Amino acid sequence: MNNHAVITTKGVTKRFGDFTAVNQVDFELKEKETLGIIGPNGAGKTTFINLISGFYLPDEGQVLFNGVDITRLSSAQRVALGISRTFQLVHVxxxxxxxxxxxxxxxxxxxxxxxxxxxxxxxxxxxxxxxxxxxxxxxxxxxxxxxxxxxxxxxxxxxxxxxxxxxxxxPQVIVLDEPFSGLGDQEIDEVVGVLKKFSHDKTLLLIEHKVSKLEDFVDRLAVMHEGEIICCGPCESTLNDPEVRRCYWKLNT
Amino acid sequence: MDKSFLSYIRGPIVMIALLVAARYLFPNKMTFLFEVSTFGIYIIANDILYGYMGMVSFGQPFYLGIGAYTSAIYLAHIGHNIFVAIGLAIIMGLLAGLLFGPAYIRLRGDYFALINAATCAMGLFMVEKILYPITNGDDGLWYRSRFHETPFLDLRKPADVFWFTMIVLFLVLVFYTWLDRSTLGAGLRGIKASESKMKFLGYDTFKLRWTGFTIMTILASLAGSLYAINYGFVNPSITEPARAAEVLVATLLGGGGVYGPIFGTLAFMGIKDFVSSFMDRWELAVGVLTIIVCFKFKGGVWGTLQTIGAKFKTGKAKPADAVSGENAG
Amino acid sequence: MFELYLTAVIFGLTISGILFLVSVGICIGFGLMRIVNMEQMVYYTFGAYMTYALVSSTGSFLLGLLCGTLVAAGSGYIVETQLLRRVYGKELMFTMVVTFSVFMIGIGLIQYIFGLSSKPVGMPFKVIVTIMGANVPLYRVIVFIISITVYFLIDMFLNKTIFGRAIRAGIENPDQVQGLGINIRRIFTITFVVASGLAGFGGVLNAPLVGVTPYMGFEMLLFAFITVILGGLGSLKGTLVSALIMGQVVSVGGTIYGPLAFVGPFIVMFIVILFRPTGLYGVKGRAFGFEEE
Structure with missing residues (x-):
C-alpha cells in the first residue's frame, strides 16, 4: 500500500454552537484502499464525512483531493471531481x-x-x-x-x-455512510458481498458503528471518539490498541 | 427494450383513432371531442409541471390565455393567416416560459402555486382593463369573419378544425411520448422524487426545471391558440384564476403517464357534462371525486387502468404507475 | 377630497378586520399543522350564508351571527377529524389538492342549497356616524373594533394560558410538543375549530357589506393568502399588520384608481414573494429552495 493519498484532511474542525463535533482531524485516504471508520453514535463520523463530501464546510482546517485544496467547494462540485457518496437514509x-x-x-x-x-x-x-x-x-x-x-x-x-x-x-473515491443501517443480517451479507467485489480496485471510505461486518474486507480501520480519530491502522492492530480498548469497547460492550 | 420509431407513434395513433371513431359514433358530440383534445393538450402541459416536476400552479389559465389572446389579437387586428396565429402563440408561450421561469421556479411549492395565481389575476386585469383598446375587455374579441382560407383543411369550418386538432394532438402526443422516454423526462421525474439527489448527482436542477416550465408554457399556449381558432372569439373568462382548479383536478384524475392527461380530461369533461345535465354546477361532484381519487386511486384513471390491465395479464395486482402514484397526491 | 380619502381609510380598516379574521386559520394551518389550508373559505362562505338564511327568515342578525359561527366551527370540526387528520405530515401539494377539493365541495353544497345568484343581506343597523367630516356607517367601525378585540383575545389566550403556550410551542417546534407528552391531535382539533369559527365569524360580519354569492370565497381565499404571506407564515401579529396594509391597498388604492381594488393585492403579493419571501414578521418563511432533508 504505497499508493498516493487521494483525500487528505489537515486539522479539520466543525463546531455546532459550543459542541465540537469534529476536532482537529488529520486523516489520509490512499488510492485503492478500503478504509472503515468506526465509533459510537455521536462520535462525529457522519459529520466528518459530511466535511469530506462538502455538505458542511469546516470551521478550521483543509480538505485536499489529490493534493488540491477543495475545502470551499460545494458537494456537487466535489461529485464532479470524483468524490461520490451514499447516505445513511437512502436517497434514490x-x-x-x-x-x-x-x-x-x-x-x-x-x-x-x-x-x-x-x-x-x-x-x-x-x-x-x-x-x-x-x-x-x-x-x-x-x-x-x-x-x-x-x-x-x-x-x-x-x-x-x-x-x-x-x-x-x-468516481475516484466512494464514501459510504452506514451502508448496513436498518438492514437485516441476510441483507447485510448481500451488501458486504457486493462491497468485497470492489474493495480491491476502488477507493472506499465507509463508516459504521458495528465493527464485525467490516473486519473481513477493510484494509485499514480507524476509530473515532469524541470528534477525534484516536487510532488508524490495519484492523488487528487497531482493535488491539490500548486506547481504543479503553475508549471504544467500554462504551460499546 | 427496442424503442423503434414505431413504438413512439403506436400509442398516439390508437388514441387518435379512438377519438375519430367517437366522432363518427356520436356525431353530435364533436364539440365535446374537440374540447377534450384541446383541454388534453392543456392538461399535458400541466402534467409536465405536476406529474413530472411535482409543482402545483394555480395560475395555469394565464398561460392558456397567452396563447388564446396572442392568436386572437393577431387575427382581429393584424393578419388573417391561421397558421401564423398559431405560430405566434407558440413563440409567445416560449417567451413567457423563458421570462417568468427563472423568477418562479426557484420558489418553494406553495409560493410557486400562489405567485402563479397572482400572475393569473394580473393577466386577467391586463386583458380586461389595461389592454382594453385591443382586447375589447369583457366584450371579447370576435374575428371569425377575418379568417382566410387555408390549404387542405379549411379552418373556417368546425369539421376541419376538428381534423386539424387531431393532427396537432397527435404531434403533441408523439412529442410527449418522446419526452417521457428521453433522459430529460427521467431527469424531471427525478426532480420530483428528490431534487437534492439530482443536485447531488451533479445536475443543474434549475435549468432542468426551467426547461420543463418552458415546455409547459408552450403547450398551454398552443392549447389556448386552438381554442381561439375554433371558437372565433375570446373573452377574459379564459384567464380567470378561478378556472385554475379544473386543470388540477383533471390532471389528478388522469394520474400521470403519457395517456393520463387525456384520460383525465375525458373523465373530467365527461363528469362535468353528465353532472351539469341535472345539476347547476359541477363543483360538488368534482370535489368529492377528487378526494376519492386522492385517497383511494392514487394512480388516477390511467394508473388504475394499468393496474387492472396488469391484473388481467399476470393474475395478481401490480402497483400503479408510480409516476404519479405514491407521493404525488 | 379629504373626506373621500378618510372614508376610504375607514372602509379599509373594515376590510382589514375581515381579512384578519379569515386569515387566522390559514396562518395557523401554515404554522402549526404545516398544511396549506385552502378550504378555510368554506367556513367563511358557510358563515355568510347562514346569516343570509337567518336574517331573511327571522330578521335577527344576532341569531345569524351565532348560528353562522357555530355552523362554521362545526363544519371545521367535521373536516378536521374526518379528513385533515389523514393529511398531516403529507407533502404540501397533497394538502393543497385535498383542501381545495373540500373547498369545491363546500361551494357545490352552497350552490345546491341556495342557488347561484348573489343575495343581499340587510345591515343590522343603519346608523351613520360622522368622523372628522366623513360619513361612515357605524357598522363598519364596529366590525373593525371587533376584529382588533379578537386579535387581543387570541394574543392573550396564546400567552397567558397553558393551552395557548402549548400551541405556541407547537408552532415553533412541533416535534418537541409531541415529546412533552401533550396530545397534539387535540391541540390541532381545538385550534382548527376555533380558527374555522373565526373564519365563519368573518363571513357573518362581511355578509351585510358585500352580500353573499357561492363564489365569494375564491377572491377572499387569494386575498387571505396574500395577507398571510405578507405577514410572514405562522405569525399572528404579522397577519394583523399585513391585514391592515392590505385593507388600505384595497380601499385607498381602489379610490385612487378603481381596478387597484382587485389587482393591487396581487401586485403586493408578487413583490413580496419575489423580493421578501419571509414576509414582514416571518421567521421560517423560506420561499427559496425546495424541501430540504
Missing part, C-alpha cells in the same frame, strides 16, 4: 425504475455537464449507457430488478441500488 428516485436511477447517474458522468439540451434527444436506453448500467446491475446483483419501480423495493435493494449509483459514475 422512488418514482423511477432501477435502470433509470442508474442511467441518470451514469449519464451525468458521460456528458460531463450539469445540463445540456441533448438530454431531450438522448435516451437512457442508448446502447453505451445500457452496456455500462447493465454491467453494474449484474455486479450489484440487482439485474433481475431492472424494470421495478424503486419505491416498491425493500430497503436492502434500495441500499444496493444507491451504492450502485455511486459506483456507476466511476
Amino acid at each position: 428516485f422512488d418514482n423511477l425504475n432501477v435502470y433509470e436511477n442508474l442511467g441518470l447517474s451514469y449519464y451525468r458522468k458521460r456528458e460531463n455537464k450539469p445540463f445540456t439540451f441533448r438530454m431531450f434527444t438522448s435516451r437512457l436506453w442508448q446502447s453505451d449507457i445500457r452496456r455500462k448500467v447493465e454491467e453494474y446491475l449484474k455486479m450489484m446483483d440487482i439485474a433481475h430488478l431492472k424494470d421495478e419501480i424503486v419505491g416498491n423495493l425493500p430497503l436492502g435493494s434500495k441500499k444496493r441500488l444507491e451504492i450502485a449509483m455511486a459506483f456507476v459514475s466511476e
